[in-house]
Amino acid sequence: MTDKSQIPSGSDDVSDLLGAYVLDAVDDFERRRVERAADADPDVAAEIARLLLVADALADAVAVDPPTGLWDSIRLGIDNVDRGDVSAAQTKGLSNAPGSVGSRSNRSFFLVAAAVVAVVVISGSALIGLSRTTPPTDSIATMTAMANDAVTRQGTRTGVLSDPAASMEIRVVVDVEGHGFVMTDPLPALPSGETYQLWSAANGTMVSLGMLGSDPEMSLVSIDASVTELALTREPAQGSVAPTSSPMATGLLA
Amino acid sequence: MxxxxxxxxxxxxxxxxxxxxxxxxxxxxxxxxxxxxxxxxxxxxxxxxxxxxxxxxxxxxxxxxxxxxxxxxxxxxxxxxxxxxxxxxxxxxxxxxxxxxxxxxxxxxxDRSVESDKPESGAIESEVLASIESNRIRTALDQLGQKERRAIVLAYYGGHSYREVASRLRLPEGTVKSQLRTGLQHLSVLLNDGQPEEDQ
Structure with missing residues (x-):
């Protein structure tokens, strides 16, 4: 199974996440956590494979005939990608794409442009012999680096959650895309039947931002731009719809 | 190149x-x-x-x-x-x-009013079930317990994370995670011409 030091959020069994994983209903870190578990445990991999067949059946159940003209748009895209000519893709997209309208053509242009960039990047990497490796983004060190990097960028918000006695200090960094890094290192470990849970607080309403587990060090949660007040509570291990205890720490994002 | x-x-x-x-x-x-x-x-x-x-x-x-x-x-x-x-x-x-x-x-x-724009969960479920032309899948979904079916429909066809599903259904996140997993397990059995392992 996974190395606990590499699991940044939550202490719940990874098997609980398998259904959500198969349905794309987990966050990036949970996804990596499941994939690491699948690499290490054949039983986990076997269950994922079994559940993915169900997801395939669900996907096929909503298949429809694609719109007339969509294939022509794809052909146009590959023609221009192979020519490496983004401006031509834009011009042709505006004039020739079947059923095209202005906004759709603009979207097509960006898709083609992105595809051209992808080809150029891959080609460049091959030419200069770069190895393309995926960094271990689920490591605490990497997440800390990502948080530190986010702090230097415009639009990133930061905050500190603390208790009335100021005995704890939980730092939160939220980048412009809503990735919230919650540095919970000083928190004491909870009994196994409990979890820390993070909340947004607005006008007296608390909305869950996620369970952090019983012994978190660093967690990633999604925090959108409307959230300005945060609160942390202790909850049963399954998590709660609404807080069942008073916030042990609160703070503002700015 | x-x-x-x-x-x-x-x-x-x-x-x-x-x-x-x-x-x-x-x-x-x-x-x-x-x-x-x-x-x-x-x-x-x-x-x-x-x-x-x-x-x-x-x-x-x-x-x-x-x-x-x-x-x-x-x-x-x-x-x-x-x-x-x-x-x-x-x-x-x-x-x-x-x-x-x-x-x-x-x-x-x-516009921070996006929450109010979201369709009601039951409406999504009804719309999705009506749009499924495969009798095999519709029958299997019909045989699921309502809670499992709704969680799966919201997560997969609605594109919601399990946390969002929990928020919408006002259920603990752990409960939704469990419903998604057991629901898929039941569907797996049903789609292989079997019966769910337990009644819902």
């Missing part, structure tokens, strides 16, 4: 070629291979994206993006890990969800 199509592009791939042969054809820049893949799987890719995004234009963009990516990076498909259909379905679903979340984040930045 040039990405131009080679002379092998004139090689003709048709309905008798296997998916694996077609992907090999992409590696030689054979457009007829991509055309055949689109013919076989374009409807599934577009249909799933349209279901999740609820927007034909965005679904066309996603479909185009997926086939362009397959054209540019056919090596990303690993036949040892599953079928091409499955690979494309997953691409369609994950790309569509990225769009959903990106659009919602944008709308939140522009």
């Amino acid at each position: 040039s990405a131009r199509r080679s002379s092998t592009q004139s090689q003709n791939f048709g309905s008798i070629s296997s998916d694996r042969d077609l992907v090999d054809g992409l590696r030689t820049r054979a457009e007829s291979a991509l055309a055949e893949i689109y013919k076989r799987h374009g409807g599934a890719v577009f249909g799933l994206s349209r279901r999740v995004l609820n927007d034909d234009g965005l679904a066309e963009d996603v479909t185009q993006e997926i086939f362009l990516r397959l054209w540019n990076e056919p090596q990303r498909f690993d036949a040892e890990r599953g079928t091409l259909r499955s690979y494309l379905n997953r691409q369609s679903h994950s790309r569509s969800i990225e769009r959903v979340r990106s659009e919602e984040a944008h709308r939140r930045r522009e």
